[in-house]
Amino acid sequence: MSSVDAVVIGGGVIGCAVAYNLAKAGVSVAIVERDDICAGTSAACDTAIHLQSKSPGLHLRMAQESIKLFPELQKDFDEDIHFKKTGTMIAIQTREQNEVMRVFAERQRNNGLDVVILDRAAAVEKQPMMKGDLVGATYCTADATIHPQFLTKGYFQAAKKYGAKAMLHTNVENIALKDGHVASVITNRGNIQCKYVVNACGAYAPFIGKLTGLDIPIAPRRGQIVVTEPMPKFTHTIVNCARYIAAKFRPDLLGTSEADRMGIGLSLTQTERGNLLIGGTREFVGYDTRTTQKALLYILQHAANILPALKDIHIIRTFAGLRPFTPDGLPILGNVPGIEGFVMAAGHEGDGLALSAITGRLITEIICEKQSAYDFDLTKLSLERYKNLDIKAFEAQYAVYK
Amino acid sequence: MEANTAKFICRCQEITEEEIYKAIEDGATTIKGIKDRTEATMGLCQGRTCRRLIERMLPASGEPSRERYSCRPPVRTVKIGDLLKDESSKGEFE
Numbered sequence A: 001m002s003s004v005d006a007v008v009i010g011g012g013v014i015g016c017a018v019a020y021n022l023a024k025a026g027v028s029v030a031i032v033e034r035d036d037i038c039a040g041t042s043a044a045c046d047t048a049i050h051l052q053s054k055s056p057g058l059h060l061r062m063a064q065e066s067i068k069l070f071p072e073l074q075k076d077f078d079e080d081i082h083f084k085k086t087g088t089m090i091a092i093q094t095r096e097q098n099e100v101m102r103v104f105a106e107r108q109r110n111n112g113l114d115v116v117i118l119d120r121a122a123a124v125e126k127q128p129m130m131k132g133d134l135v136g137a138t139y140c141t142a143d144a145t146i147h148p149q150f151l152t153k154g155y156f157q158a159a160k161k162y163g164a165k166a167m168l169h170t171n172v173e174n175i176a177l178k179d180g181h182v183a184s185v186i187t188n189r190g191n192i193q194c195k196y197v198v199n200a201c202g203a204y205a206p207f208i209g210k211l212t213g214l215d216i217p218i219a220p221r222r223g224q225i226v227v228t229e230p231m232p233k234f235t236h237t238i239v240n241c242a243r244y245i246a247a248k249f250r251p252d253l254l255g256t257s258e259a260d261r262m263g264i265g266l267s268l269t270q271t272e273r274g275n276l277l278i279g280g281t282r283e284f285v286g287y288d289t290r291t292t293q294k295a296l297l298y299i300l301q302h303a304a305n306i307l308p309a310l311k312d313i314h315i316i317r318t319f320a321g322l323r324p325f326t327p328d329g330l331p332i333l334g335n336v337p338g339i340e341g342f343v344m345a346a347g348h349e350g351d352g353l354a355l356s357a358i359t360g361r362l363i364t365e366i367i368c369e370k371q372s373a374y375d376f377d378l379t380k381l382s383l384e385r386y387k388n389l390d391i392k393a394f395e396a397q398y399a400v401y402k
Numbered sequence B: 001m002e003a004n005t006a007k008f009i010c011r012c013q014e015i016t017e018e019e020i021y022k023a024i025e026d027g028a029t030t031i032k033g034i035k036d037r038t039e040a041t042m043g044l045c046q047g048r049t050c051r052r053l054i055e056r057m058l059p060a061s062g063e064p065s066r067e068r069y070s071c072r073p074p075v076r077t078v079k080i081g082d083l084l085k086d087e088s089s090k091g092e093f094e
């Protein structure tokens, strides 16, 4: 039986970020992934390191601290992760939306995020492509984009550079406890003795929880995306719409049409190669990663409504991924009650790329029992905050095992 | 000085043989593993030209894979404006 201090389960952006930070801090670590890195959501997502889509308070503050770390990561990685400050504009299409976004932006400004609201004329002047159906837009220069797979690969390769052991195609089948403490991880390729196990399985984290009798309220929330042919620079910022923000935090505000129930809201980013990624949906359909014709038409119709020039562009591909959704929109990080050495690092919904850097730092502080460099209230991120949640009702409401 | 001898395996994305082998060294055993590490197969032809070539480079004794490599719609590129002429999507946002 091999032996390490910590086993990180899951080779997505979160597991790789945690393994990287642990290895760099001198902890002996193995990263165990049942398939390959990027096999889950971390290769089926958009490219945003977004601040404007974060809820004012802890959520936004974590993202603000996280985004500061990417230039440093780039220096430590051998390959380019395409980190680029781009800013975001969020299209506002009705007077009601304008009121909601005005309050949202004001609260973000109180958190130190410089968001302004432009009227239609000013918005179109700033972003000439955005001349469709809108009454105004927010504007903020702090948001950035990144290459999701290269970011995950960057963490993974740097983790190995600092001594992390990579175990791909290795499925975690059980976790053995001894006297209430994690003792070893049991895989299809042998057992690994360890003091800590980090559950970084994203939307699949509940299955790892079940191995030790833990209920973890994470549900897969599907997002569908359309990819276009490469284009010259289309917009100079990320573009979202107010519906996107509502779909993320308050889907009840959207209405009851079929498109509303799919959580259609605009996200538009452009890769370095020029492909536009146009989203998206927020749907609770269990672990189904198929794309649907209906959703793609709604996505494109809504996008072209705001950016009419899209009509002349060709699409080449579509994909869907599963966001690890939690009831309050915050990830589940840190120790769990009753099992010493079991550490959570999952549930980042649509924010996993953005929050990966800070998550790696926080988990490493926890495992190394170091004084935190941040003043976050970790009880708001703990699994224990859900101790009164009815897990059966949660699973039923969010179609977990549909 | 870049010698002009680089052998492109994925021509759409200009990914070299060397980059593919580096991805295999990093642990890639499938087309998806290569694609996520290099962007090969993601070009305009969507891997029609290069997928076969890459498959031949993958380790023969390949690791067990859960890969569900699927070609998702559209099979041919299609103009967004043409797609939206489809009646079935009208009316939701108007």
Ligand SMILES: Cc1cc2nc3c(=O)[nH]c(=O)nc-3n(C[C@H](O)[C@H](O)[C@H](O)COP(=O)(O)OP(=O)(O)OC[C@H]3O[C@@H](n4cnc5c(N)ncnc54)[C@H](O)[C@@H]3O)c2cc1C
Binding pocket: A009, A010, A011, A012, A013, A014, A015, A032, A033, A034, A035, A036, A037, A038, A039, A040, A041, A042, A043, A044, A045, A046, A047, A048, A049, A050, A170, A171, A172, A173, A200, A201, A202, A203, A204, A208, A221, A222, A223, A224, A225, A279, A280, A320, A321, A322, A323, A324, A345, A346, A347, A348, A349, A350, A351, A352, A353, A354, A355
């Ligand atoms: C459409 C869409 C758009 C998005 N856009 C953005 C964006 O612009 N910006 C942003 O910040 N975030 C975005 N996200 C969210 C982001 O992609 C996720 O939060 C993030 O990828 C989650 O990473 P993860 O490592 O937790 O999970 P995953 O990437 O899913 O990794 C979990 C891994 O665990 C492995 N695993 C599971 N069970 C086992 C087992 N028993 N043994 C071993 N391994 C196991 C899986 O194979 C998988 O590789 C988006 C998501 C979607 C769906």
Ligand code: FES
Binding pocket: B009, B010, B011, B012, B013, B040, B041, B042, B043, B044, B045, B046, B047, B048, B049, B050, B051
């Ligand atoms: S040759 Fe690789 S995508 Fe076309």
